[in-house]
Amino acid sequence: MVFLKLENIHHTYFTKKSATTALAGVTLEIGEGEFVSFLGPSGCGKTTLLSIIAGLIQPTEGAAFLEGVPVHKMKNQIGYMLQQDYLFPWKTIEENILIGLKLTKTLTAASRQNALRLLGQMGLSGFESSYPHELSGGMRQRAALVRTLATEPKLLLLDEPFSALDQQTKLRLENLVHSTLKSFGKTAILVTHDIGEAIAMSDRIFLLSPRPGTIYRSFTIPATLKTLSPFAARNHPDFQAVFQQIWKELDEIEAAT
Amino acid sequence: MKLKQQHKIALLHRKYIQTLKREKRWVRFYQAVIFILFFAVWELASRHSWIDPLIFSSPSKVWNLFVAKLYDGSLLAEAGYTLFETVAGFILGTLFGTVLAAILWWSPLLSKILDPYLVVLNSMPKVALGPILIVAVGPNVGSIIMMGMIISVIITAIVVYTSFKEVDPNYLKVLETFGATKTQKFAEAILPASFPAIISTLKVNVGLSWVGVIVGEFLVSSRGLGYLIIYGFQVFNFTLVLMSLFVIAIFATLMYQLVEYMEKRLIKHR
Numbered sequence A: 001m002v003f004l005k006l007e008n009i010h011h012t013y014f015t016k017k018s019a020t021t022a023l024a025g026v027t028l029e030i031g032e033g034e035f036v037s038f039l040g041p042s043g044c045g046k047t048t049l050l051s052i053i054a055g056l057i058q059p060t061e062g063a064a065f066l067e068g069v070p071v072h073k074m075k076n077q078i079g080y081m082l083q084q085d086y087l088f089p090w091k092t093i094e095e096n097i098l099i100g101l102k103l104t105k106t107l108t109a110a111s112r113q114n115a116l117r118l119l120g121q122m123g124l125s126g127f128e129s130s131y132p133h134e135l136s137g138g139m140r141q142r143a144a145l146v147r148t149l150a151t152e153p154k155l156l157l158l159d160e161p162f163s164a165l166d167q168q169t170k171l172r173l174e175n176l177v178h179s180t181l182k183s184f185g186k187t188a189i190l191v192t193h194d195i196g197e198a199i200a201m202s203d204r205i206f207l208l209s210p211r212p213g214t215i216y217r218s219f220t221i222p223a224t225l226k227t228l229s230p231f232a233a234r235n236h237p238d239f240q241a242v243f244q245q246i247w248k249e250l251d252e253i254e255a256a257t
Numbered sequence B: 001m002k003l004k005q006q007h008k009i010a011l012l013h014r015k016y017i018q019t020l021k022r023e024k025r026w027v028r029f030y031q032a033v034i035f036i037l038f039f040a041v042w043e044l045a046s047r048h049s050w051i052d053p054l055i056f057s058s059p060s061k062v063w064n065l066f067v068a069k070l071y072d073g074s075l076l077a078e079a080g081y082t083l084f085e086t087v088a089g090f091i092l093g094t095l096f097g098t099v100l101a102a103i104l105w106w107s108p109l110l111s112k113i114l115d116p117y118l119v120v121l122n123s124m125p126k127v128a129l130g131p132i133l134i135v136a137v138g139p140n141v142g143s144i145i146m147m148g149m150i151i152s153v154i155i156t157a158i159v160v161y162t163s164f165k166e167v168d169p170n171y172l173k174v175l176e177t178f179g180a181t182k183t184q185k186f187a188e189a190i191l192p193a194s195f196p197a198i199i200s201t202l203k204v205n206v207g208l209s210w211v212g213v214i215v216g217e218f219l220v221s222s223r224g225l226g227y228l229i230i231y232g233f234q235v236f237n238f239t240l241v242l243m244s245l246f247v248i249a250i251f252a253t254l255m256y257q258l259v260e261y262m263e264k265r266l267i268k269h270r
Helices: A046-053 A093-103 A109-121 A137-150 A167-184 A195-201 A230-234 A237-256 B002-047 B059-071 B074-106 B108-123 B126-137 B141-165 B169-177 B182-193 B195-220 B224-234 B238-266
Strands: A002-014 A019-031 A035-039 A061-066 A078-081 A155-159 A187-192 A204-209 A214-220
Touching: A002 A046, A002 A187, A019 A046, A019 A061, A019 A187, A019 A214, A035 A046, A035 A167, A035 A195, A046 A155, A046 A187, A078 A137, A078 B169, A093 A109, A093 A137, A093 B169, A093 B182, A109 A137, A137 A167, A167 A195, A167 A230, A187 A195, A195 A230, A195 A237, A204 A237, A214 A237, B002 B059, B059 B074, B059 B238, B074 B108, B074 B141, B074 B182, B074 B195, B074 B224, B074 B238, B108 B141, B126 B141, B126 B195, B141 B195, B169 B182, B182 B195, B195 B224, B195 B238, B224 B238
Parallel strands: A035 A187, A035 A204, A078 A155, A155 A187
Antiparallel strands: A002 A019, A002 A061, A204 A214
16 A cells, blocks of 8 residues: 655745756655665755655645645654754753653653653663763764654654764664664655665665756665665675666766756 | 873873962962052052042042941942842843744744834934933833833844744754644744853843943932932032942842853753
């Protein structure tokens, strides 16, 4: 069954001097439990597309449907993770991870317990009353993940969530996020400009070409890589072949624009 | 070998701390020297009539008047009166300024409409409104507190509104993904993120409120330290003027210190 459906999405940003078309005719379908990536050079409208799926902005044309319902009519079914953690520095880790529940008025003893358990699973138990500045970058991004998952969204949007981290932390976090999402059976969309990351984490990759952003090609990752953890996938012999293939396509995009 | 290294580092650290301490002692020493020298030269100059003692008075005369007024209780009454007005004007100015900033943030359209008026109001010398206020409100505490407030309210609104606008939009995006309402966004991100800016306007407002209240008391001329100054001026008693100034300096400094203490408490986690 189609879980998320994007129908012919166009989006144009207007300023006094110009009208910039960020997205033109994006149509795609994603199944439940799938992990897909949007890969492409900067300026291909990846973040705009994500904001549209999250219902934060309305596309100038077209629509996005989650389980058949337009996304801007849905409430709290979609979790969004940003490039940086954006934990509120004046709140403790516990207050930070409970903010979503508080805002959606679903903070109960049970949902609080659930969030704290999740925090423990991320290896952050004992940091409940710490402040964000006392944690390392990787720990903060993990706390941000708990914040996103605490409201139990059906769809998770990850906007380059590992790009601000060092390589080692990034690889560890890729594994953690991947296994966490798979164990909950969550559908996820990852936006990235890192080819390796896209291959290692996803089931499917959409290659976007820039100005205006549109889907250039899509790749299905071979089953041999899909079932592996991101780190193991990076070391699998099939990984390089897929990498080369996507690399070539990206070159073509660059040549064409 | 390792032990030796550690010992060496500990020694260097101790040396570093000692340098810091020594520097601090010298700073304190020179501060004391300036203090003593200033009053000593003032006293001497006044006694030897190098400066006109009628205009510039002298530290001993100011001190004697201070003690005398303290004993007959009149100083405490006047100072308490002025302090109350200043604190009230200061709190009201900051409060209304912040509320005005919140309204401007709430309605971008309104803020665009009001922009030129805010600029005009901000550049206008607010104390010039004093006579009108006194006639409108009456020559009492009310109009003086209004003066203390009006002088700081517009600048507070402008500074705080600017800081509201500069809050990282990604914090708001986080809240929006949870479907936050405008009120929730204000309470969870905009206001707490702007506390440092609000506190720093408090620091400015301490000084401004004193200006407003003293000018108000000049005009109303019935009570308070501002009245003592204007009265001292009219009867050519500059000892009284300087003593009032001295008391104001002490209170203003104390208020500033209090705000600084609040700042440390409120924003320790950033």
